[in-house]
Amino acid sequence: MDVTERGELIVVGFAIRTTNAEEMDPSRAKLPVLWQRAGAPGAFAHVPGRVDENLYAVLTDYESDHHGAYTQIIGTGVRTVPRLPEGMVAVRVPAGPSLRLEVRGPMPQALVDTWQQVWKHTESGGTPSRAFTTDLEVHHPDGVDLYLAI
Numbered sequence: 001m002d003v004t005e006r007g008e009l010i011v012v013g014f015a016i017r018t019t020n021a022e023e024m025d026p027s028r029a030k031l032p033v034l035w036q037r038a039g040a041p042g043a044f045a046h047v048p049g050r051v052d053e054n055l056y057a058v059l060t061d062y063e064s065d066h067h068g069a070y071t072q073i074i075g076t077g078v079r080t081v082p083r084l085p086e087g088m089v090a091v092r093v094p095a096g097p098s099l100r101l102e103v104r105g106p107m108p109q110a111l112v113d114t115w116q117q118v119w120k121h122t123e124s125g126g127t128p129s130r131a132f133t134t135d136l137e138v139h140h141p142d143g144v145d146l147y148l149a150i
Helices: 020-024 031-038 109-123
Strands: 002-006 009-018 055-060 070-078 089-093 096-103 134-140 143-149
Touching: 009 020, 009 031, 009 055, 031 070, 055 089, 070 089, 089 134, 096 109, 109 143
Parallel strands: none
Antiparallel strands: 002 096, 009 070, 009 089, 055 070, 055 134, 096 143, 134 143
């Protein structure tokens, strides 16, 4: 885990509210449907001002810590907030210090494994501690870069 300064980003995409406990139960999990929707061909083609072709997952509005509810938005990075396409939201990911983890290997298992390591780090009181404000996953052809707010 490297500490780095993450730049500001605006993401436009689809949002859900969930918990990690819900996501562990296939009958209640909401993220697979969200990822399917966001990963559909052309899902963000009509969003103007995109900064790149990466997919961004923003985890924000934490109720407490990794045991509480949070909002996840999966979308595309944009320069400015356009008129939002129907069913989409915009979220500003503020600049700030972050723990950066590079996730490589077969997806989504490599990402699941990394999040489990993050939860263990949090549970053990690892430093620096997480802020539980806004975390970011950057999905690109080489894998995922995970930025945890500290």
